[in-house]
């Protein structure tokens with residue numbers, strides 16, 4: 001087989017078969033197919049697409065490029081959740097304890113990640129002593145005992161995806177449906193859960209800016225998941241503004257804790273209730289949406305989810321005092337308000353730009369070994385649709401220095417569009433897609 005022939009076949013709209021896809025992924029992972037040929041293939045796929053069978057074969061070939069996690073030692077239904085990315089996304093911190101209290105286990109692998117804030121692991125390191133470097137047997141034991149665990153990835157999962165994603169990032173081929181589907185699903189399949197719930201973002205800050213593209217992506221994800229023998233549900237959600245109000249590591253933990261105490265009702269909680277409902281239904285512990293929601297709401301009103309979160313922090317070596325007293329979390333020494341330049345209504349908040357404020361303050365990473373400041377970030381006081389008076393604060397910047405705070409506040413102000421007329425927010429949850 002020759003890679004140039006496969007590139008030509010895809011360039012001209014042909015369909016690659018299982019043997020060709022496997023040969024290509026094995027060769028690329030082993031280094032016998034060079035980046036320049038794989039780049040050309042990614043661009044051909046970007047323009048010509050792949051049918052559902054090709055997308056499935058690509059996913060499975062990428063899955064088989066590395067290890068799989070064996071979750072057979074965990075009793076009951078195992079679920080996993082993935083988001084296609086969002087500014088202020090602290091969903092796992094809230095969703096995992098809620099779902100675990102309802103009897104579905106979550107064995108999550110998480111990353112540090114590049115971007116506006118750290119990944120879930122960085123956020124959790126706001127608790128002194130907390131560690132995600134857990135041996136596999138301790139990980140399994142914890143999931144059985146506490147109901148969930150979040151570990152850093154140690155096994156070599158999907159090395160093909162690691163290489164391919166880095167290549168796509170620099171060849172303008174990230175936003176391709178078959179490439180996104182295979183990339184997300186190979187990792188989720190390798191992580192071993194029976195039920196996989198995906199939060200597919202749409203809107204200005206998402207890969208799929210148009211709603212119909214996000215639904216197409218959701219349908220392909222659920223279909224390929226079904227072909228691979230797993231229950232996959234995708235929830236399409238709006239990403240035209242940050243999720244919740246906090247963007248920044250410890251600030252996001254604080255917001256998640258407020259939600260677990262029942263002191264927050266907004267898009268973040270709505271997302272967790274929607275994702276959790278799908279997990280409970282697919283996991284067979286609730287028969288309809290209404291009873292699933294009620295079970296999940298009860299984990300908060302009873303205090304059970306907060307207790308479960310504290311047990312999780314302790315199980316992973318962390319000091320859980322801050323679960324009950326969030327003032328013990330890392331705090332930035334300086335704060336500054338971002339006043340509205342005019343009165344009116346918040347028409348838009350550019351989510352990506354709010355992320356850049358957090359980056360500017362030191363809350364995110366541009367390169368994988370960069371240090372991260374857990375204390376800094378932004379807390380929005382206004383969301384889309386809210387009325388605002390001239391000079392009223394749009395949000396608070398938490399910074400290391402006066403200078404960073406001043407600049408951060410200017411940047412934050414520029415993220416907001418204030419309009420004179422009342423704004424109606426479009427629904428945050430756009431729809432749920434199940435593999436049929």
Ligand code: URA
Pocket residue numbers: 084165174179180181183184
């Ligand atoms: N997330 C992934 O892991 N891969 C993609 O291609 C897009 C989002």
